[in-house]
Amino acid sequence: MSKRVLIVGGVAGGAACAARLRRMDENAEIVIFDRGSFVSFANCGLPYFIGGVIEKEKSLLVADEKLFKDRFNIDVHTETEVLAIDREKKTVSVIDRRNDRVRVESYDDLVLSPGASPFRPPVDGIDLPGVFSLRTIPDSREIRQWLEEREVKTAVVIGGGFIGLEMAENLTHRGVQVTIVEMLDQVMPPFDVEMASLVAEKLTQKGVQLALGDGLKSIGQTDSGALVVHTQSGKHHEAGIVILAIGVRPETRLAAEAGLVLGSRGGIRVDQHMRTSDPAIWAVGDAVEVTDYVTGQPALVPLAGPAARQGRIAADNICGRDARFRGVQGTAICGVFDLEVACTGASEKTLRRLGDTDFEKIYLHPNDHAGYFPGATGMSLKLIFRPSDGRVLGAQGVGVKGVARRIDVIAMAIQMAGTIYDLEEAELCYAPQFGGAKDPANFAGMIAADVARGDMPITHWSEPATPDTVLLDVRSPGEFAHGHAPGAVNYPLESLRDSLDRVPASPDLRVYCAVGQRGYVATRLLRQHGIPARNLSGGLTTGRQVLGVSKA
Template structure:
């Protein structure tokens, strides 16, 4: 490899490939840069496709971030649409290309080759999977076909298979078009990156918009029905009638080209690359949804198909090809999804992963308003922070709310990326005005609660531990009226304002687990009890978190 190669060939022209091509041109005016895209579009916004189906985006041209003419005129990059790369000869450094419009087959030589083929929607080999009316959504032609099917068949009933990003976004957009939706998810929850208790408000929001949730069930078969539609049969024995089926099961890295060329494929099924995006062949790089990279938090190999990392990987590959010493730090899975006005965001490891790895971690739950309560329309954010019990290092965070949710996860994501701790979150100086936040921002509050626990000032226990209550006292410090509306079985109620006068009712030799509605009053009570010689613990997140855990 030379520091300024003569010929850079790029396979795939969406996020990673297009970013690599443009960056390479900005670093070299002399390199020949050619990008091959087997589809009819380059650099399109596939994240916007569900909203085009749902008529939220009405102009298809808005989905085109760039086109072949722009790449040619602005960057002097040769973009060959509907040209599919069929094979790589690593010995001669040549690729074989088929022009899908003319069937011409030809070869091109390279000094540096970048693979950005993306990922393909999973279509499991189920009976009836190829029936008309069953679609996956990955490209602009896919969205066109779905829109045409909806219009032609006057669709009023749809089944969405899969409760991930695409599944939720498609459910919302189909409802937006007055289509009744049944969502089938094999797991017991939607949005697998979140822990189960954090998804409870998402399930509630979906149901409140008449989305029928079939959780813990999976599709067994598709059959044509007497009405000209499709019956979706599940393993539980249920049958769901539909005129349209959307497959949102997930995606699989496109690795056929790399496999055939003998490049290393990782255990997770993606092209294995190093931190400079090089494959096992030093003259071939790979970026985007097709690759395996290291998880920034756990160090494990992982496949995370997200546009942000793909763009950065494309830039890094171009840097290295052009002689710069750039490295990719890994992925932490920072992501966000909107559904019916609810924002779902996360970064880093979830608790499921930390449990699997056997890490010594702590967690806090809180439910702050997205801005101060005295300013109108404060909306709650359900926030979970995960951290190392050894040094307070941030390991992950999840949040669900209507406003200000992704802002908090963005802040925590940046803190995680720099190796910050919960003690740093305590001290973070963030924007504050009444309509935007609070003097103690939710991010600060998460850090303070975690730091207080690590210092031993207000140690935490969690609702998942309730089965071990034999020798402990459960204390509810909410008002008598709140307690009457609903409480945890076995709890004793001493409202916080009465606590100091009623300490004699509590046993100083017994652990006391304290809860309120969201955790703040229980924190005050925990501090008062500990200062009076009681062994008190705050039940993190209060009764609100208990309800979410109980519905899990």
């Protein structure tokens, strides 16, 4: 017998589920209800439509009602909201917002894909004209219209995460002076602070003002009509527009009112099959609470990729297949002007918050492709791994080119429970314009493996100095004269063998160069001569990120 499947919400999760269902079951009756005007659109492209990079609104449309009907024989009802679920009768109450008519629809299986809504804090002035959140095409249309009609020159973006930074970039492209107000002391909250500092530096270079470590208190208005953002520190920032990019909250009203179990993080609890606590109801996308693949902790990860995969898995299970969702690892990327900013897996601060002590980190600063080939640019990578078994736990990268490719390689290693030794041996594409014989992903594995095997004892710039600490700079005298860590002594690598008797005797000898490679060679040399040196991971480049080490 054919079954009737109702899907609440489209976009990534719901639309993917519907299309997969049809491919798996030609006889099923499939119906999508979406309270918005667009059932499937590229919400990740909304900031770029506002900035004019994407010129036409229709470019954001992935599929409409006609395509779903003609290609998949799926009925789509937009501007139709599901009001309630009757689990006992297996029905939902829906209202057509165009005529306010309420009707009841029955189901054999129900899929919830309601998404997440932008968080709007309960502060004074949050509903003033000119204060916007960004979630839908109509939101982007209103923001763009406001900017054009009022010829806005200044903006305040509340929140320094992915959406906040993309909005800051696109507003800057429009000639708007942007201030980012962020409660934390860094932009890009998923990143560790030393990696996020590279992003902050780029934003500042492009004229974006940063108000970090300062949360939103209220929003007011001047006599001339300008908006004023008041912060917790007592400062205020005038603006012609305010964009709220503080984060999102899972849409769980329907599920909660129906008595479905919610998780500890507030999302709809599902099993590996994407089934809720009701065997006939499934949930996918931003509203669900899943398991972090690395930490094993409950997680809310509002990303399109996981949502689409979850929709596919729910569809397979509805059709009788045993498909399972492995979990999330937060693989994400953001363009910040000419930077690629990407991450996957656990961050150092997450592991520390969870009390995990079995991890180590390394930094490296390779070129995106062979240095002798024109156009090579540098990148900064951080790899986090477990020394006891070599398992890769997380990575972060910032650079002009090639970051996405390396983070993708590491993301796949994490998903397959891979190790630094796997990265060390990975066979990756090589031609001088694309990479090197030793790809940055290989280098990350090799460096981490050297640490795990004990071949390269390391230390970090964040490790406090002791009375015995000696900083040994093994760069050239010219490099040293141009700038070095305060208190460092210079013993160039090329003459180090002839200077061993003059190297300061210390149980805490920390060696560094520009990026760590010469430091590694020097550390190997010194230790084989009985001098207990440790290499400062990432060299002076990382030192400047971590401590802001400046020129002497």
